[in-house]
Amino acid sequence: MFAMTVVVVGAGLSGLAAARHLTQHGVEVMVLESADAVGGRVRTDIVDGYRLDRGFQLYNPAYPEGARLLDYEALDLKPFIAGARIIISQGGHRQVIRVADPRRQPSWAVPSLTARIGSPLSTARFGAYAVSRAVRSPAALSGEPDITAEDALRRAGADRTLMERVLRPFLSGVFLESDLTTSRRFLDLVLKSFVQGTPSVPALGMQRIPDQLARGLDVRLDQQVASVSAHSVDVTGGDVHSAEGVIVATDPTTAARLIPGVRAPAARSVTTWYYRPTCAPDELADGEAALILDGARRGPLVNTVVLTHAAPDYAPAGSALIAASALGVRDTPAHESAVRDHLAWLYGVPTRDWDVIARYAIPYALPAMPVPFDLQRPTRTSRGVYIAGDHRDTSSIQGALVSGRRAAQALLSDLGIAAPNPAPSESLEAS
Ligand SMILES: Cc1cc2nc3c(=O)[nH]c(=O)nc-3n(C[C@H](O)[C@H](O)[C@H](O)COP(=O)(O)OP(=O)(O)OC[C@H]3O[C@@H](n4cnc5c(N)ncnc54)[C@H](O)[C@@H]3O)c2cc1C
DSSP: OOOOEEEEEOOSHHHHHHHHHHHHTTOEEEEEOSSSSSOTTOOEEEETTEEEESSOOOBOTTOHHHHHHOOHHHHTEEEOOSEEEEEEEETTEEEEEEEEOTTTOGGGHHHHTOGGGSOHHHHHHHHHHHHHHHHSOHHHHHTSOOOBHHHHHHHTTOOHHHIIIIIHHHHHHHHTOSSOOBBHHHHHHHHHHHHHOOOEEETTOTTHHHHHHHTTSEEEOSOOEEEEETTEEEETTSOEEEOSEEEEOSOHHHHHHHSTTOOOOOEEEEEEEEEEOSSOGGGSGGGOOOEEEETTOOSSEEEEEEHHHHOGGGSSTTOOOEEEEEESOOOOHHHHHHHHHHHHHHHTSOOTTOEEEEEEEEEEEEEOOBSSOOSOOOSBOTTSOEEOSGGGSOSSHHHHHHHHHHHHHHHHHHTTOSOOOOOHHHHTTTO
């Protein structure tokens, strides 16, 4: 056993992944977290029996790093349909078009070829592009010239209808920006993971993911770190901890404050409302657990879903829970009213008497990933402090987990503990 202690600042997914990796190599780790629970941006509140993730998000079991670290059986992942319900307006009438991966949703295959969501040639070309991403290694993908996601999709053959009715509405909710200026490198990884896995939530909420990672670790809550150096950490109004190494695994803004020279990427923000509908759950979206997207962009929402169609335990028995998300963090009665009207259109039912259970506005939900984008950025800093977080890899659960491992590997290697960095071909595999 090594008598070495490392302090990890932040118990989000990246900090927990770093701590797990270090512990596996016999290093003593103390994780200092400013909040009252682990998870960072992956938290779940329980309100009147409803499980409310702090901002709607999904976990894709195809994430390679997650597959290595997590016990999927214990998470009891509840998959959504590998597709979406696109709502369009045809002659002023609301129409629902189901778009899906025909391999996993064969009964949706025929409508998915309809020209109302793009010409058959365009749809086929896009499908071929997505599959081509899935079979290439991330290292190969990152070797391709970087352009915006929008340019990549057009070059891949997506026509205007497919772009505006399906791809932009869908990807706006993934990138948290609707201009699709996000790097094609991230787009490609997103497509790869969607081809390989079906987005899901743990049966009892997203926080089950960090809770599982934290098991057995020495995590100290309510510890706001004020400053760090290569070998010490100061907690606001409290202790000073000495350590052989320090990993800062906070959100990007705090990391930039704690470590001079680190810059936080621009923020992508989002607001999620949770509603308790008054109609019978089966009346909503034909009982289907699919993301609902507006192919005509008639309101502020980027997506909505009946969470309980996939994960019934997100609500008390017999009730439904709806998540509805809009880009940005506007908070006015007029905006909420527009959200409600939009929901009425998307679900085709009256929504005036639906209850808002909670609203989560998240100013810094994702670090922006503009072109040119490096899939991996250094985890060593000139100050001798190590750094982890989704802003070091990709803005995703997968990226956060990989960044934690990479920071831990760099520190172990500098401490002379045998934990070689992955071979170059492997190093991007996990991004
Ligand atoms: C609304 C939303 C939707 C998302 N959707 C998806 C999705 O569908 N799929 C996906 O893969 N990803 C999604 N993501 C992204 C994913 O959740 C994040 O990339 C990931 O959780 C980031 O983890 P992290 O460890 O890098 O940072 P964080 O989760 O921000 O963790 C940092 C931790 O550091 C702590 N901290 C900060 N300052 C201090 C301090 N001074 N002292 C001590 N502790 C401190 C914080 O409290 C926090 O616990 C979404 C994120 C949000 C917010």
